[in-house]
Amino acid sequence: MAGYIDIHTHAFPDPVAKVAIPSLEKEGGIKAYLDGTVAGLLASMDRAGIEQSVLCSIATRPEQFAPILEWSKEIRSERIVPFPSLHPNDPLLLEHLQTVHDEGFKGIKMHSYYQDYFLDDPQLNELYEKMSQLGTILVIHAGYDIAFPRIRKADPQRILEACRQFPKLKLIATHLGGWDEWADVRTLLTGEPIYMELSFALDFLDQKRIRDILLSHPSEYLLFGTDSPWTDQATTLKMLAKLGLPEPLFEQIVGGNARRLLGSAGS
Template identity: 30%
Template sequence: MIIDVHCHAWPDAIAERALGPRVPQLPRVGDGKISTLPGVLADSGVDRGVLLGIADTAKYVDGTNRFVARSRGGPLLGFGTIHPDLPVEENLASLRRNGIPGVKLHSLFQGFAYDDRRVWDILEAFGSEIAVIAHVGAGGDRESNERATPGMIRDIVRQFPDLRLVACHFGGYHRLEEAEADLLGENVYLETSWPPTMAELAPERVREIIGRHGADRIVFGSDWPMADPAREIAAVRALGYDDETTAGILGGNFARLMGIAEGEPAPGPLVEEAPRG
């Protein structure tokens, strides 16, 4: 089973507007529409894709989580969003109300740093219940690039050992030296996306990172629509690992982390009954 843990999509009507200004320096390979994503995954040989919802501001948190909840199914799993401008209880209530088992943190777009005490309060409340996929490293301007450093991720996983955390871009997009120093061997899963393609990284360096961290804690992500899932799968296969190790990276490790059985959706927290009246 191949699982792409890093997929972005928006409602068709707003996809172009939402995607356009986000990472203008990177070419896009897709349109970011939720109607397009399932076909891309199928054509790429991906069995399941994780739709990552991101609310840039607090007022969009619950709407984003509702979008994720109604979009999942078929090949799509869903991770939602939080924002520290909302109280911890409101963030948790939105996730539970929509049955969402994990969230995406994206410092570049959400405007908060990972060492913000309010973020830590939310992560503490997650415990082992809510998983986290986090952008780490560069990709924006100088200020936003300092909101999500490998060192901040190290501090989080040491403070919250029960937290199920996936650090995108091998733990440091265009900051691999810091990721190697701060994260290898820590209690964190590292994700493989490196737009426009992981193939731009020297394969011997990627193998060294995986060897030092442990192949059983590496998960596959493409970062669609900024990268092509089929090309990224080929880049993982080109690393030359045996079939068992490759299968783990491409899906088995994330399935184990999230308790996903073959052909079944990822389990989430119980959905709370919506208030009446």
């Protein structure tokens, strides 16, 4: 393996995948590249030369915490790094965060649209503070979502304010800081010590704009991600390589930064 790490992927238990993938395809008007199973993801990783994938789950209801956690425990391995999910309306939110930490998971995934919350909701301050203390990584959906109305819930301004309020929070803003809000990303987020991963940016931004953002951001805060199964891992790697970035930066993005971040999680 080349040591590449994909920091943002999705899969489901096999029976759920058969239902979830067609439903999500219809909602978003997009075709999945994989069948949504862990086996399908591992096969994709083999084709792309990816060593590890972070598998992000999304709890659309508070009561999904336990089954997602149990499934995450079942599937984790040297190659699959599961991030369970917390729902913002969970009455046991802080207790469940502690459980995630105690079970050895390095991070969680939250999605402002599927979970219907705003990133800067003051009710989440205790969660962010405890995540900062535990060293738990928080992967958020950043920017708009193709399946939902264009209401700003986790936009670059909110991301900037949250990271400034909680400077020790290990927050990863997906989709290069905010899907289809890249003008604000360039103005507000580039240059800040905020992790950004690349999924669904290479597919939509021209090479000049994406190079500008990447070269203007602290190199240690850039991560490779694909949002698989919604993009193809091998193709996304090839698109990144075509940018002609300096080799040390490319190596940081595709593996070095993620390896360091994952290694520091939980501490």
